[in-house]
Amino acid sequence: MxxxxxxxxxxxxxxxxxxxxxxxxxxxxxxxxxxxxxxxxxxxxxxxxxxxxxxxxxxxxxxxxxxxxxxxxxxxxxVRPMTPARQRAVAAMMRARRTCPDCRVTFPYVIPTSLGCCPGCAGAPAALAA
Incomplete structure (x- = not known):
């Protein structure tokens, strides 16, 4: 062998x-x-x-x-069990990842970190000038 x-x-x-x-x-x-x-x-x-x-x-x-x-x-x-408090914390973290920091709209998807905001705000002329 x-x-x-x-x-x-x-x-x-x-x-x-x-x-x-x-x-x-x-x-x-x-x-x-x-x-x-x-x-x-x-x-x-x-x-x-x-x-x-x-x-x-x-x-x-x-x-x-x-x-x-x-x-x-x-x-x-x-594995540690998922308690109601941990479930609320995970939901809050995911909601923060889905909320645009510019327009404050919560989307059903996670906002791309490469853009830093939702695609609508990233494509706006004000965002391009900044």
């Missing part, structure tokens, strides 16, 4: 145990995998990582190395 790139279970090369895609041992999971199980990392340090080559950007000769950090499932804690 040939040597597999990114396989370093002792962490000598990369500093922490490193595995290629689909070869991580049982008992380790990414944040998304923990969330799917109804768990959260609970403040634990990264236990290992998975490395792989991403897609090559157009015009580039090299492929970037991507990483996913792994956490121990046995040290993970249950």
């Amino acid at each position: 040939t040597a597999v790139k990114f396989y370093d279970p002792t962490g000598e090369t990369y500093g922490i145990p490193t595995y290629p895609r689909r070869l991580a041992p049982e008992g380790l999971a990414t944040r998304r995998q923990l969330r799917a199980l109804g768990l959260r990392p609970n403040g634990q340090d990264v236990a290992a990582q998975v490395l792989w080559h991403g897609r090559r950007p157009s015009g580039s000769r090299t492929r970037p190395v991507r990483a996913a950090y792994l956490y121990r499932v046995d040290l993970a804690a249950p």
Whole structure:
């Protein structure tokens, strides 16, 4: 069998145990995998990582190395429940992201941060002169 790139279970090369895609041992999971199980990392340090080559950007000769950090499932804690107060806070944060700071209109979509205001205000002649 040939040597597999990114396989370093002792962490000598990369500093922490490193595995290629689909070869991580049982008992380790990414944040998304923990969330799917109804768990959260609970403040634990990264236990290992998975490395792989991403897609090559157009015009580039090299492929970037991507990483996913792994956490121990046995040290993970249950996700905190959504309380009514947290639900109100999240709703207020989302309402602020949907409200234009110039015209104060609340839209059903999040206002683009690249514009800084709603598309209507961004396209107005006064906004272009400023």
